[in-house]
Amino acid sequence: MTHLTDLNTKEKYKAIIAKSERLTPPGAEEVREILLKVQSPEFVCKVDQSFGVLIETETEFGKSVHHRLYSVADLPSENKGLLELTILVKRCSYIDDFNGELYDGIASNYLCDRKIGDEITITGPFKLPFIVPEDKNSNLILIGLGTGIAPFRAFIKNIYHEVKDWKGKIRLFYGARSGLELLYLNDKNGDLTNYYDEETFEAFSALSPRPHWSDPIALDAAIEARASEIIEMLSYSNTYIYVAGYEKISSMLDKAFSNILGSRAKWEMRKSELKAGHKWAEIIY
Numbered sequence: 461m462t463h464l465t466d467l468n469t470k471e472k473y474k475a476i477i478a479k480s481e482r483l484t485p486p487g488a489e490e491v492r493e494i495l496l497k498v499q500s501p502e503f504v505c506k507v508d509q510s511f512g513v514l515i516e517t518e519t520e521f522g523k524s525v526h527h528r529l530y531s532v533a534d535l536p537s538e539n540k541g542l543l544e545l546t547i548l549v550k551r552c553s554y555i556d557d558f559n560g561e562l563y564d565g566i567a568s569n570y571l572c573d574r575k576i577g578d579e580i581t582i583t584g585p586f587k588l589p590f591i592v593p594e595d596k597n598s599n600l601i602l603i604g605l606g607t608g609i610a611p612f613r614a615f616i617k618n619i620y621h622e623v624k625d626w627k628g629k630i631r632l633f634y635g636a637r638s639g640l641e642l643l644y645l646n647d648k649n650g651d652l653t654n655y656y657d658e659e660t661f662e663a664f665s666a667l668s669p670r671p672h673w674s675d676p677i678a679l680d681a682a683i684e685a686r687a688s689e690i691i692e693m694l695s696y697s698n699t700y701i702y703v704a705g706y707e708k709i710s711s712m713l714d715k716a717f718s719n720i721l722g723s724r725a726k727w728e729m730r731k732s733e734l735k736a737g738h739k740w741a742e743i744i745y
């Protein structure tokens with residue numbers, strides 16, 4: 461896994477906030493879709509990449525730069541020669557384990573608070589591990605939690621609009637706390653439901669049974685409910701599993717796939733085969 465500190469942030473570029481729209485309703489976790497107009501023509505960022513946002517911060521030890529990555533959440537486009545990129549940002553806050561105080565995440569709050577016309581500094585681009593397989597008969601199981609939908613939205617659009625003629629199955633499993641937080645799969649914004657007409661595409665959503673109690677999102681149950689199809693897909697050597705979202709997702713998936721395959725050992729073996737064949741990729745944050 462690449463660490464943020466390994467990434468080269470020497471090249472910096474300016475981008476203007478062209479749009480910032482809250483996708484979730486008041487009372488739910490705030491997630492914003494932000495459109496950036498990159499001001500530097502030399503900055504190129506593709507659909508399967510992420511880029512960094514750099515924020516100067518002042519600490520008791522002096523000035524420092526806070527760097528965080530965001531996945532491209534739509535097909536990049538060009539407007540009057542300037543690259544336009546969409547990102548999906550969740551406003552984060554954390555409770556400090558030691559003093560119990562609530563802290564705001566630096567980059568996510570910075571981005572969510574930016575207004576139209578504000579300038580930000582970006583760097584990159586950086587690779588995402590979600591490669592479109594060369595063989596269009598390949599099967600893809602895409603699993604996202606929260607803003608983990610961002611790279612998969614771009615990925616699915618890329619497959620159906622640019623790669624085209626996909627023959628393998630694509631199954632998207634997406635978990636959010638409540639129906640209104642199901643980004644791009646709800647009544648107001650059903651961007652991803654546009655692909656329901658595609659013979660090869662199906663999406664399944666999972667919610668938290670009691671969102672106000674922070675009960676876990678039942679992504680494992682949604683996956684286990686499709687056990688027979690998943691077992692079949694996993695029996696083919698051209699099946700890929702791609703995972704994105706916050707860290708809770710890993711243990712949830714290990715549990716679900718172990719249940720589906722009948723034991724932890726069987727899943728561990730299949731997962732190592734997927735990893736060895738470069739058919740398992742994840743971004744966990």
Ligand SMILES: Cc1cc2nc3c(=O)[nH]c(=O)nc-3n(C[C@H](O)[C@H](O)[C@H](O)COP(=O)(O)OP(=O)(O)OC[C@H]3O[C@@H](n4cnc5c(N)ncnc54)[C@H](O)[C@@H]3O)c2cc1C
Pocket residue numbers: 510526528529530531532547548549550552554555556563564565566567568569607610611743744745
């Ligand atoms: C490849 C990749 C792609 C990603 N794509 C997306 C995406 O598309 N959308 C998205 O929303 N996120 C994405 N992320 C996550 C994103 O990069 C950030 O990690 C996230 O937005 C939180 O960053 P932050 O600066 O707001 O929080 P941070 O400031 O980095 O806070 C994170 C940690 O610092 C601690 N902390 C925070 N504030 C304080 C404080 N004041 N004092 C002490 N401790 C504190 C918290 O305990 C927490 O563990 C991605 C990550 C990766 C690696």
